[in-house]
Amino acid sequence: MTGIVLHHVPQSRSQRVLWLLRELGVMFEVREWPFDKTLRGEEFLALNPVGRVPALEIDGRPVWETGAILQVLCERFPDAGLDRAPGHAEWIDWLIQIHFAETISQHAAVLTQGHLMLRDPSTRSPVVMKLEAARVGKCFDAIEARLDGDWLLRGGFSAADVAVAQAAVMARRFHRVGDRARMAAWMDRCEAREAFPAEDGGLYDRDFYEVPDA
């Protein structure tokens, strides 16, 4: 038993924590959960009171919210160089990117619900799905505009790349990266990293989901 346990559902936001732990090169265990009402059971609610993944056990306590988990891990293992500590010239940009990932993930989550969870098409809103897909596109525009080198921060690869790229991997199932050349090359660089985790099972049954007609 190591001190760190990741509570994980493949292809969910916990993939972000899995990737970061691999980049940090630390010992950890993974406990995989089904993506169902088990997450609302007593055992999981003791790890995260709103029943969501990821949850991380570290230093004898649970931590939840992906952005908080990334910050805790980067601060706990500073030698890996994946953080930008308070006072660092890139600290604020690092923080923005760590939390910007959640904006992207929120859109992907709404679209996942529309395309995969609401099985009865009459309960879906193509209008909302179209709007959410367009908002993913705006996020991709922001990534394209941000990139003027290999990584999101000039100082080099960091947890900011892990956060945003993992969210973009989820979101590109709903809006194509298209002709955003800098973003496409950055995604390739991220996915080529040794620590980038292979997707092993999960929620999605195809690479791309078209918005249905209204």
Ligand SMILES: N[C@@H](CCC(=O)N[C@@H](CS)C(=O)NCC(=O)O)C(=O)O
């Ligand atoms: N802001 C939270 C969101 C967590 C979240 O909603 N995770 C999804 C998977 S990506 C989940 O567990 N959904 C289960 C549900 O909504 O029932 C975080 O970043 O940790």
